[in-house]
Amino acid sequence: LGGLPFKKGKEPAGYMVLQSNPKGIITDSFRHIRTNLQYFASHREHQDAAKIILITSILPGEGQTFCSVNLSTILSMANKRVLLIDFDLHKPKVVKALEMETEVGLSSLLIGKSRFDEVQFQSPIDNLMVIPSGPVPPNASELILNGKVDDLLDEARKHYDYIVVDT
Numbered sequence: 001l002g003g004l005p006f007k008k009g010k011e012p013a014g015y016m017v018l019q020s021n022p023k024g025i026i027t028d029s030f031r032h033i034r035t036n037l038q039y040f041a042s043h044r045e046h047q048d049a050a051k052i053i054l055i056t057s058i059l060p061g062e063g064q065t066f067c068s069v070n071l072s073t074i075l076s077m078a079n080k081r082v083l084l085i086d087f088d089l090h091k092p093k094v095v096k097a098l099e100m101e102t103e104v105g106l107s108s109l110l111i112g113k114s115r116f117d118e119v120q121f122q123s124p125i126d127n128l129m130v131i132p133s134g135p136v137p138p139n140a141s142e143l144i145l146n147g148k149v150d151d152l153l154d155e156a157r158k159h160y161d162y163i164v165v166d167t
Helices: 025-042 044-051 064-076 106-110 140-144 148-159
Strands: 052-055 082-086 128-131 162-166
Touching: 025 064, 052 064, 064 082, 064 128, 064 162, 082 148, 106 140, 106 148, 148 162
Parallel strands: 052 162, 082 128, 082 162
Antiparallel strands: none
């Protein structure tokens, strides 16, 4: 759906480059991806599939959170209701990237300690809600396999235009 430029030695300052460099090439690249996603989602057979976007990579440090935060931001700037879920239950970064503070999140929901409405938080960006990872659990893999993830995504589809999952 698109690519992002990378210039060695030219790392952006912080995660939220759309605000710090609104006319930069990286911002234009995220706009291009947003346009392609919207086109993809407009085709009836892809409507539900395009609603959930999983950002993943083989190795840590390859920019999953950077892409998740900025993709979520560019979608929300188009007046789309966006939910960003920090699914990295080992080394979560979304809350730090968005300069937020929370004590509950995805892990709290998956163990049944919190409800869906209790783990969503307004980010500093309009139209962008966040479900942080929550406290780091000792059994992340088992939590993901417990069947509650499907319930979470089903509920999120009812309320949001896009769900971005940072892994």
